[in-house]
Amino acid sequence: MVGLRNEDDTASDNALEAKEERRLARLRSLGLLDTPSEEGYDRITRLACAIFDVPIALIGFFDRDRVWFKSVQGLQIREIPLDLSLCKQVFQKSGIVQINDASRDPLLRENRLVAGQEHIRFYTGITLDLGDDGPIGSLCILDRKPRRLSPVKLEILKDLASLVLDEIRLANKTREIERNRQMFIDAVEALPDAFVIYDETDRLFTCNRKYRDFYRKTGDAILPGATFESIVRAGVERGQYPEAAGREEEWIADRLHRHREANEPIQQQLADGRWLRVYETKTRSGSTVGFRVDITELKLREQQLNELVNxxxxxxxxxxxxxxxxxxxxxxxxxxxxxxxxxxxxxxxxxxxxxxxxxxxxxxxxxxxxxxxxxxxxxxxxxxxxxxxxxxxxxxxxxxxxxxxxxxxxxxxxxxxxxxxxxxxxxxxxxxxxxxxxxxxxxxxxxxxxxxxxxxxxxxxxxxxxxxx
The missing domain is CATH 3.30.70.270 (Reverse transcriptase/Diguanylate cyclase domain)
Incomplete structure (x- = not known):
């Protein structure tokens, strides 16, 4: 019967809806919607205006029912309903869409950007596509007079679209790196013991709060980029290590040697009476990873046992x-x-x-x-x-x-x-x-x-x- 939908039609609709949801999820994961302008994207739209000699260039992203413009040259606009946007043509067709004179297009001539005061005539857009789930946005150039792009210019537009995608990937990678960095910091801070890394030049790369707490007397000398030797010397000068008293240079030389060898744990007494077991190891890149474990209670029990024995x-x-x-x-x-x-x-x-x-x-x-x-x-x-x-x-x-x-x-x-x-x-x-x-x-x-x-x-x-x- 005419008008009845079969199971294949329903399955097809469901597949399209699922694909659209994946596309939207991918778009939102990129953190582009409703965000401020960024120089990386603005540079591309400025280049587009200059290369194609047009007054308007846009980088927009397709939300469920709107287009959000990440970068705009020549218009005062941040978003527009998808149905009213010229970019809808690109969204529906994918690839490159070129409209030489929108006033002659029966589907577009009533559009407010065409019929209204903006008086748009020329439009060319190219989809921004990161995968198989459909375009996430477009790079568009517009003019108020009819025109046509040559094949060479269309190739240049493709190159600019590739730059936009590179910018998106770079931003995404940067966010991923930042997330991983924060996860690393959180993991380091969650460690029950003090943790520190010195790079291949023996300069402090990172340490957790526990490490700083142990070496409070060393204080502000524990800074990223400070050498291990400078930190140790600051600690000795400020009385961090009771064992160094009266033989400072000898103690420092021995500590530096053990640090550079990093082949066996050592015990270290601090000025506040605590005892640490220091573990250090060299990585393949030449950096030094270290842990400091508080063994004060163990040391006290050891002293008690020694007391019993001695x-x-x-x-x-x-x-x-x-x-x-x-x-x-x-x-x-x-x-x-x-x-x-x-x-x-x-x-x-x-x-x-x-x-x-x-x-x-x-x-x-x-x-x-x-x-x-x-x-x-x-x-x-x-x-x-x-x-x-x-x-x-x-x-x-x-x-x-x-x-x-x-x-x-x-x-x-x-x-x-x-x-x-x-x-x-x-x-x-x-x-x-x-x-x-x-x-x-x-x-x-x-x-x-x-x-x-x-x-x-x-x-x-x-x-x-x-x-x-």
Whole structure:
């Protein structure tokens, strides 16, 4: 029957509608509609006016029911309904549409741009097409007098249309780059750790807020384009790195070397007490990518574990292992720098009798009291550790034999003065001390043996006294 539509017609209409929706979606994704003029597009319309010697040139984009003009030369217009626009001819036919005299065209002569005060006669437009879904716009030239373009001029118009498409693609690529850049920035800022990139010339490319927060003292030196060395030096000058104090140039040289090698993580202490683990790696382009991970809590737990390992659980003096390690280090330093070094062995006299007579709890209490007395007799750079039982080792750097003897005697006097009460009874005892001073060419073991022999001499001489080895 005439007038009835079959399924093929409906399917065709649906396909056209879907295509139009894709075209509109593509157009809107380009961000061209309802936007200000841009020099890139205006330059092309100015060129068109000059090349074709016309007063009017337009770059318009086809919305659903209007034409939005991105660039206009010669008219005061930003948009026009699609049905009233001469550009509709291009939209419907695609390719190039040339109208030599619109006043003679029965479809156009009533158009307000033709019949009205604009008095348009000549129109040539070419579609702007980015894909298979139909044109997104057109480049048009208009004149108020009839005329015809030569084939050469039509080719030039095609070239100008290609420039418009290039401008669209460039703008789209620029927006894509900006979106990607912003995504990168957002991702970097979302990282839980500090992040930084130095380029192939070792200048700061980017970093996140966490990185700046870690290095607050360095502050305004952390600027894009600043060299890694200048940032490190600024941090050292402002006290960012406690480890650098007193050896600034040596520390900077070591840090620069590790940064350039970038082959293993390092630990870094900051002025505010935080600890960082610094990871750096070189990329194929020669830039350096770095992370800073806050390991302060881990460091505190490590220190607590070290405290358990290196401290005697009862007296809180150094453990046997720790005091012997420190003693060896101080022996090495004394030999290297030509300084004096003294050691003291202290052993509580008849201590077993306290345990047997009063209990081990009383013995422990006396050990704590005696260790406090010994610590009070030392300077801040001296060391004391419990070797085991009732025996203690004291390391006295930069100390002569005479000074060490005075320290030993003071300890003997103060230990003898300790009087504890346990079960209504007084707990007291004395201590003996063996002292040795480092001699030229003497090993650490020989130094300790000298103090040990002196201790036995003090015991043999009646205890509660000092002897020298």
């Amino acid at each position: 401290r005697d659980a009862l007296t809180r003096t150094l453990s046997r292992r720790a005091i012997l390690e420190i003693g060896k280090q101080q022996w090495d330093r004394a030999n290297r720098e030509g300084q004096s070094l003294a050691v003291i062995y202290c052993d509580l006299d008849h201590f077993k009798e306290i345990n047997d007579r009063f209990s081990h709890a009383a013995g422990d209490e006396f050990l704590v009291a005696a260790s406090r007395v010994m610590m009070s007799a030392l300077r801040t750079h001296d060391f004391i550790g419990r070797l085991g039982g009732e025996e203690f080792l004291l390391i006295l750097p930069e100390t002569s034999l005479s000074v060490a003897i005075a320290v030993g005697r003071r300890i003997c006097e103060q230990v003898e003065a300790i009087k504890l009460t346990h079960g209504g009874q007084t707990v007291m005892t004395t201590t003996s001390a063996g002292i040795a001073e480092l001699k030229s060419g003497q090993s650490f073991e020989e130094l300790l043996n000298g103090a040990d022999k002196a201790l036995y001499q003090a015991k043999a001489a009646g205890r509660n006294q000092v002897a020298c080895g």
